[in-house]
Amino acid sequence: MGRAGLTTERLTRAGADLADEVGFDEATVSALARRFDVKVASLYSHVKNSEDLRTRIALLALEELADRGAAALAGRAGKDALTAFANVYRDYAREHPGRYAAAQLRLDPETAAASAGGRHAQMMRAILRGYDLAEPDQTHAVRLLGSVFHGYVSLEASGGFSHSEPGPQETWPWILDALDALLRIWPESPLESPPNKPHLSSTRLER
Amino acid sequence: MGRAGLTTERLTRAGADLADEVGFDEATVSALARRFDVKVASLYSHVKNSEDLRTRIALLALEELADRGAAALAGRAGKDALTAFANVYRDYAREHPGRYAAAQLRLDPETAAASAGGRHAQMMRAILRGYDLAEPDQTHAVRLLGSVFHGYVSLEASGGFSHSEPGPQETWPWILDALDALLRIWPESPLESPPNKPHLSSTRLER
DNA sequence: TAAATTGCCTATAGGGGTTAGGTAGTTGCC
DNA sequence: GGCAACTACCTAACCCCTATAGGCAATTTA
DSSP, X not given: OOOOOOOHHHHHHHHHHHHHHHOGGGOOHHHHHHHTTOOHHHHTTTSSSHHHHHHHHHHHHHXXXXXXXXXXXXXXXXXXXXXXXXXXXXXXXXXXXXXXXXXXXXXXXXXXXXXXXXXXXXXXXXXXXXXXXXXXXXXXXHHHHHHHHHHHHHHHHTTTTSSSSSOHHHHHHHHHXXXXXXXXXXXXXXXXSXXXXXXXXXXXHHO | OOOOOOOHHHHHHHHHHHHHHHOGGGOXXXXXXXXXXXXXXXXXXXXXXXXXXXXXXXXXXXXXXXXXHHHHHTTOOHHHHHHHHHHXXXXXXXHOHHHHHHHTSOOOHHHHHHSTHHXXXXXXXXXXXXXXXXXTHHHHHHHHHHHHHHHHHHHHHTTTXXXXXXXXXXXXXXXXXXXXXXXXXXXXXXXXXXXXXXOHHHHHHXX
């Protein structure tokens, strides 16, 4: 019997492919062994355990996503950058649902620190350079972008709003327009609505 | 040996509690049987299978969340309503992480239709009555709210931005302020920035 | 070419999911 | 009050996934 040529690299990559095909949770060590036509125990020389495999797939996904993001940001600024970057997230999640799910895996702090996660935050900050936000607003805005991108993509993936009109393909650009508008007007906006004073629309409802 | 008094109801509720304690994925049929000090097979008279149990927990969570949302919206409008409703999501996810994770479970279309999911969408529409949005903007806005709420809560839960300053407790109100501002200015906003024309900030970067 | 290493194997053990079929308690009806 | 029907829970058995220990053969290295 020849050798299958297993390596941690190849297992991780094949695991990611498997995850895209059958779902991250179903991308098990057993299924991966079957795919390489190898006994399950053989994988344990290359991967510490199931969680290790899952973590490696997650790190791969984060890396790929960051690479795509960087490529999309190159030569772009302002809304153009915002849109391109957002589309990277959405497209990646659609093309690679298993990998995207993996990227959501909760990593322990040290692993997270060594991951491409930091690059993601840096890229969002780069996008925000196209807008006029000083700290701490910038950090808040990074989190808002992360929330919207992830929230939208994950709701869309779970079929959240696929059964109503208009279709999600119209909502996505609308949301990007809205985010762009928000970031542009934000610097002045807080002055317009003191937190404690009820604003127009709430009074409008009362009559 | 006396009877344990199992019912589908009680199993679902106990399963939800278990999920909150050990995580949704670890809330297994076996663990639930142990909790009732009963053999695993006994549960199968009350629950069709593992997936059935998970679905029931998800439906319970959606229902509870909708009830809390409705209570929060009563007597509120405008930003007040927006904030109260958003806090319901966030607080629920923090108090009941397992239940919240369950609520994210992908349901098959008929189950989803019979779930409290519709109430959630209706409540968001109710919030938007405090702002001046006509269709299809209203639908888009519902999806934006859903994306932000879910995205933020889920990133916060997975430790996404817990290791940087300022803490999430400052970001959350900032995001709600931003959403409120966005919804108030939206009706005029599209006119200010034609989609194709590069806007100020992108030119600002170039020099 | 012998030694060391590597790559994959068999064997084994434990846990969760699921079904079939059995046996006590409980309920309902005459 | 007693028997039938039902209910609640059980044992036993099987499959799949995870994980570890220890073995042998192919490959590399000296």
